[in-house]
Amino acid sequence: MKNTTLKELKRVGSPFKAGSYFASEYLEMPYEVRNLFISRISHIIDNRKILSLGFEKSKQYNLLDWYAYSCYHYGKHDEVLKCLSDKSLLKGNKVIDTLKEIYSCVSSCRVNEGDSNVIRVAFIDFWGIGNIKCSTIYWILLGLSQKVVVISTPDKADILVYSSYTYFQRQYDKNKILKIYWSSEQDVPELNDYSISFCPINLIEDDTHIRYKPWLGCVIYPNRKNSFYGSSHLEVPISELYNPTFGSVHELEDKKYLTSVIMGNPVKTRIDFIKRIEGIIGNDNILKGGNVYSNKIGSKESALKDCISNICFENAVVPGYITEKLFEAKVAGCIPIYSGHKSAIYDFNPSAFINVDLIEISKPEMDAAYVVELLKDKARCIEMLREPLFVEPPNIIKTSMALTAAIERMI
Numbered sequence: 001m002k003n004t005t006l007k008e009l010k011r012v013g014s015p016f017k018a019g020s021y022f023a024s025e026y027l028e029m030p031y032e033v034r035n036l037f038i039s040r041i042s043h044i045i046d047n048r049k050i051l052s053l054g055f056e057k058s059k060q061y062n063l064l065d066w067y068a069y070s071c072y073h074y075g076k077h078d079e080v081l082k083c084l085s086d087k088s089l090l091k092g093n094k095v096i097d098t099l100k101e102i103y104s105c106v107s108s109c110r111v112n113e114g115d116s117n118v119i120r121v122a123f124i125d126f127w128g129i130g131n132i133k134c135s136t137i138y139w140i141l142l143g144l145s146q147k148v149v150v151i152s153t154p155d156k157a158d159i160l161v162y163s164s165y166t167y168f169q170r171q172y173d174k175n176k177i178l179k180i181y182w183s184s185e186q187d188v189p190e191l192n193d194y195s196i197s198f199c200p201i202n203l204i205e206d207d208t209h210i211r212y213k214p215w216l217g218c219v220i221y222p223n224r225k226n227s228f229y230g231s232s233h234l235e236v237p238i239s240e241l242y243n244p245t246f247g248s249v250h251e252l253e254d255k256k257y258l259t260s261v262i263m264g265n266p267v268k269t270r271i272d273f274i275k276r277i278e279g280i281i282g283n284d285n286i287l288k289g290g291n292v293y294s295n296k297i298g299s300k301e302s303a304l305k306d307c308i309s310n311i312c313f314e315n316a317v318v319p320g321y322i323t324e325k326l327f328e329a330k331v332a333g334c335i336p337i338y339s340g341h342k343s344a345i346y347d348f349n350p351s352a353f354i355n356v357d358l359i360e361i362s363k364p365e366m367d368a369a370y371v372v373e374l375l376k377d378k379a380r381c382i383e384m385l386r387e388p389l390f391v392e393p394p395n396i397i398k399t400s401m402a403l404t405a406a407i408e409r410m411i
Contacts, residue, residue: 047073047166055082064088065095072099073124073168075155094128101132105151119144119411120152125162125169135228136212137161137182137198139221140400144407158411169193178410184214186318196406200320203343207409210402211320213347213394215327234301234328238396247330247352247389252308252382258375259337260287260307262297269339270313273356276368277311304332309354309375314340322347329353330389335381337371347394352387 047070050063058067068083080099083089089096102123111118121141123129132138132151141149141159154160154168159178162169164187172179174195181189183199195208202211217229220237227235240246258281261274271292278286287307289297297303304310310332312325322344329336336353338344344355359370374380 047168051076055079059086059088065093068099069095069166072102073154073166075153077103077153094130095126097130098123098126098128098132101130102151102153105132106153109150109152111148111150115148117146117148119147119149119159120157121149121159121161122152122154122157123161123163124154125164125166127163127165129163129228131226131228131230134221134224134226136216136219136221136396136399137180137403139224140403141407143400143404145404159407164189178407180407182212184212184217184323186316186321195410196403198403200322201318203320205402207406210399210406212399213322215322215324215347216394216396218324218327218331219396229324232297232299233324234331236331241390241396242393245388246393247349248387249333249385252378252385255308256306257287257308258285258372259309259311260304260334261289261311262300262303263288263290263292265315266292267313267315270311273313273339273368274311276365277372280368280372300328301332304329304334307334308381309337309371310334311337313338313356317341319343326353327389333385335375335384348389349387349391352384352389354384 047066050058050066051070051074053061053063053067055064055067058064064083064086068080071077071079071083081103084096084100084103119141121138123132129135138149152158154172157177159180160169160172161180161182163181163183164185169179169181170190170193174193179193179195181194181197181199183189186200188199188201189197196210197208198210198212200212200214202209205211218227218234218236219241220227220235222238227233229235259277261270263270274286274288287303289295289303310329312329314321314323314325317340319341320343321341326336326338326340326344326348330348330352337356338353339356342357344350354371354374356367356371359367361367361370
């Protein structure tokens with residue numbers, strides 16, 4: 001482990017691989033490597049063991065954020081508040097920022113303990129969900145008829161909204177508390193562990209399965225200042241989605257780059273395609289940003305305005321898993337160069353983006369040449385840019401009504 005470098009650790013794409021490679025030698029890692037290691041294996045950290053360390057040892061081992069996370073789930077609120085007040089915690093830690101928001105909501109709540117009109121909602125098993133009150137699910141919960149909805153801690157909750165990053169939800173029986181599985185990832189809830197699932201994979205909807213579209217994280221809902229994803233992403237007021245020309249750009253202005261990519265995860269198919277593109281157009285004609293290229297992009301919207309197109313491949317090809325990538329590229333004025341599941345055409349106008357998976361070529365490696373040829377055709381580019389993002393606006397109200405109806409039947 002003495003020879004382990006940050007560069008080597010960054011190449012570990014899966015947190016499970018990171019765990020199997022390095023977990024046994026955590027304490028021997030240099031401080032900066034230990035920091036990165038924790039960010040990579042959060043899925044498989046044993047929270048009970050971290051809880052047993054206590055405050056001082058957790059701080060010593062640079063595990064204070066995960067100690068606070070474990071204390072939150074086990075109801076040790078005094079310990080959580082002690083962690084949150086510690087100055088050694090780095091700013092920008094998603095877990096800590098989420099806990100701060102939750103405890104701020106709890107402390108400012110002014111409702112009676114036994115009020116039957118109050119619904120207490122707790123968020124558990126999360127990675128980091130800043131802007132909770134700006135999320136789609138919270139906005140929908142506010143629509144529960146004749147109920148006051150407040151954010152709570154898990155031990156006081158009437159509804160548990162849980163995700164897929166840890167497994168504290170297993171402590172709760174869905175027959176005793178309403179459990180809503182909410183995720184924007186390419187996964188599904190554990191069988192029989194949930195009351196309602198609200199995730200991308202629910203292509204076939206019924207009373208307990210309502211599809212969540214991850215790109216809704218870019219939407220600013222009424223009476224909210226920001227979107228769930230925040231200002232580092234493109235943010236769009238919900239009313240704009242219903243403009244028939246939403247996402248349409250009428251002119252191909254002078255732009256610096258032929259294409260672009262902003263990548264946080266080193267997905268091989270995406271990297272290989274970018275190399276093929278780069279081999280044709282050269283390095284100067286492509287804007288590369290994100291963690292993979294060690295080039296932090298403060299604002300996607302500002303960066304993409306300089307680009308004719310944006311390579312926006314999904315991290316995985318799973319039915320219904322259509323993230324914000326295509327949405328943001330189009331709204332920023334780019335032609336999205338997309339690869340993902342074919343169900344993307346149910347969310348977005350298929351004439352508004354280049355679907356790499358549908359290109360008819362004799363050899364797979366010729367896809368980049370086809371795309372470059374298209375991008376150099378000004379008339380075709382203008383035609384695609386003028387296409388609106390949606391064939392029909394998304395029916396967000398239908399989604400909201402389906403979820404509130406399911407919740408009201410159960411509570």
